[in-house]
Amino acid sequence: xxxxxxxxxxxxxxxxxxxxxxxxxxxxxxxxxxxxxxxxxxxxxxxxxxxxxxxxxxxxxxxxxxxxxxxxxxxxxxxxxxxxxxxxxxxxxxxxxxxxxxxxxxxxxxxxxxxxxxxxxxxxxxxxxxxxxxxxxxxxxxxxxxxxxxxxxxxxxxxxxxxxxxxxxxxxxxxxxxxxxxxxxxxxxxxxxxxxxxxxxxxxxxxxxxxxxxxxxxxxxxxxxxxxxxxxxxxxxxxxxxxxxxxxxxxxxxxxxxxxxxxx
Numbered sequence: 001x002x003x004x005x006x007x008x009x010x011x012x013x014x015x016x017x018x019x020x021x022x023x024x025x026x027x028x029x030x031x032x033x034x035x036x037x038x039x040x041x042x043x044x045x046x047x048x049x050x051x052x053x054x055x056x057x058x059x060x061x062x063x064x065x066x067x068x069x070x071x072x073x074x075x076x077x078x079x080x081x082x083x084x085x086x087x088x089x090x091x092x093x094x095x096x097x098x099x100x101x102x103x104x105x106x107x108x109x110x111x112x113x114x115x116x117x118x119x120x121x122x123x124x125x126x127x128x129x130x131x132x133x134x135x136x137x138x139x140x141x142x143x144x145x146x147x148x149x150x151x152x153x154x155x156x157x158x159x160x161x162x163x164x165x166x167x168x169x170x171x172x173x174x175x176x177x178x179x180x181x182x183x184x185x186x187x188x189x190x191x192x193x194x195x196x197x198x199x200x201x202x203x204x205x206x207x208x209x210x211x212x213x214x215x216x217x218x219x220x221x222x223x224x225x226x227x228x229x230x231x232x233x234x235x236x237x238x239x240x241x242x243x244x245x246x247x248x249x250x251x252x253x254x255x256x257x258x259x260x261x262x263x264x
Contacts, residue, residue: 019070026066105156106135119164124150176217178252202223217254
């Protein structure tokens with residue numbers, strides 16, 4: 001009886017010893033494998049945010065397998081444990097559908113890079129500068145210095161306009177003059193202003209052309225090209241310069257008005 005009892009104790013001690021070996025060696029192997037995976041991802045120029053996140057996930061999953069193997073060595077029925085973990089994972093997934101969608105969208109944004117930090121974009125109903133891209137959300141700063149946090153799912157599910165993606169942009173403006181004004185003179189004034197402006201690019205060349213004969217005005221399309229970073233200051237400056245030049249040369253810009261006639 002004593003021999004049988006000592007045999008059981010010895011078996012347990014051996015199982016505990018091997019379980020500890022599995023945990024110790026397993027953690028070393030997991031650490032080495034995660035470190036190797038990080039190096040591979042960094043060499044592949046994957047975004048550091050995604051590298052850190054995937055490394056954490058891989059580390060947790062591999063350690064889970066190590067501990068399950070250790071429990072199996074101790075004689076614990078791991079089949080029911082795995083089934084329980086699977087059910088728990090499914091329940092958590094259903095409860096966090098929105099978060100999982102944001103996570104998936106965050107991975108796509110980081111991998112495919114439709115925009116980067118510092119870009120001026122329009123996405124998720126917000127226009128601003130990208131300050132931070134994380135796995136679940138993107139932080140943008142608006143023109144009036146507000147910080148807005150947008151879920152990545154909301155960004156990736158809609159259209160993304162990246163105003164910083166190209167080095168140059170075209171400014172589209174429309175100027176209307178009265179039907180009694182000199183069209184040739186008005187066009188010459190606008191062309192001269194565009195040619196003289198130091199921030200307007202000569203290639204592609206700016207364009208000034210009659211757009212339409214509207215109800216109360218002759219409308220011109222004015223389309224200069226500028227560097228993307230100069231878009232707003234140049235646009236404002238050109239509008240001011242053309243308006244002042246029209247005033248100095250007696251060219252009118254029609255505006256809506258109402259004439260009221262009364263019978264005496």
